[in-house]
Amino acid sequence: MITQQGHLQPPKVLTNQVGRYDFSVEPFSEDYTGRLSWSFFGNHLLRCASLHAGSCGFGYKEMLESRHVWVLSRLVIELNSMPQTGESYSIETWVGRIYKQFTDRLFEIKSPAGNSYGYASSVWALIDIDSRQPMDLSAFSENKRMVVVEERQIPIKGSSRIRVKSTTPIHVRQANYSDLDINGHVNSIRYIEMILDLFPKKQFDTTIPKRIEMAYSSESYFGEKLEFYLDDNENGSYAVEIRKNNGESVVKAALYFKPS
């Protein structure tokens, strides 16, 4: 019998505040160009964030015990290139800063030889499930914060202020079963998929996204109608907004493509 491991193992080494998770681009995780799909990649980022938080004692499960949940507010991904079929890569992640109501989590994506595929930054709030209010993280745990925060910087710009002028949706769709994650709302990475799906084949034949910024403002739920507004800001730069039926903004995104 051939026995292989298909899942993340318990931590092996803990020498500092950085978690490292090793992956390879596996069959059926690529897009049609043979590059790791944004869907798999984005969910790997979230998975690493979740596992690293868990191994530090403030993961999904631990927070749920006190009826709190981590909510993703901002996500910026900037890549020189995307790993391709059969290639390996690792995701390193650490807590960058803790503010009053937010905390930064940073990522570097590396090849086995140590070259950088790129970086990502994320901003999270810890929300009280019952009141829906963000927790004051400065009071979170002085001790824990001292242990957890890592001073390592990443060389990409943080999130910008995204404005979308278009008033006519270029696409309308419903939030369905497969869009939802365990929190009961549309998965944060699924919005990236939905936004990439606004573009024609030509876009992916000749260019690849080099930077994607996501700014999450509201959740959307099963059955809600999502409207997509897009500004073409030229030179491969686009701004997108997703609004719910009542006009409420759900997500804003900025995308930058470069020649592939």
Place this chain on the structure above:
Amino acid sequence: MITQQGHLQPPKVLTNQVGRYDFSVEPFSEDYTGRLSWSFFGNHLLRCASLHAGSCGFGYKEMLESRHVWVLSRLVIELNSMPQTGESYSIETWVGRIYKQFTDRLFEIKSPAGNSYGYASSVWALIDIDSRQPMDLSAFSENKRMVVVEERQIPIKGSSRIRVKSTTPIHVRQANYSDLDINGHVNSIRYIEMILDLFPKKQFDTTIPKRIEMAYSSESYFGEKLEFYLDDNENGSYAVEIRKNNGESVVKAALYFKPS
């Protein structure tokens, strides 16, 4: 630094013709009910098929060298239950039979204690990329066949003949970037997602799919319009057909739900 493995390891043990791959239900791989999503599960099945074929010497890469590609023709999945958040499971897979133009690949999904979550069967053809003709597998390799075929049976029914009477589509959508896999056509498992997305929340609040049959007849490509036809055959039984713009049948499916 915390170091973890996020990818399948090279084979550890090879004692017979069955490949076993171990997984756990990881963060962001569940649906909103906390069960492993059909999308992740289905892609795990394909991944195990691909890796096992590769380790037997007739995987995607090896076949591509002679300009052949494995094409999925039928897939039947029948589950008593689906693994949930934090649970582990293994997928065992083996080649059941080799016909003239098709080969069966079977699967059992087990808990760590050895209890069965359920089974799956699949039928594949090996297609010549240039002529699009199926290869005669009886001439494939007498020696290889002897080594590979495993006599182990599974206790679920094979695929049935699916008929859909409806003539009015209940949904229309385009095949987009995120729907495609490395073969450049809509991913086989993505059709399962698309079909599950035809159902309202009520369906998943009170029932779960116990059996899904998929019969693939044509590929669909970036930009093609997909029409969904659905027959409600009562008692949780549904038949679905997806047709392309020209009326050509792409996929037929039969779904059976049971109380959750």
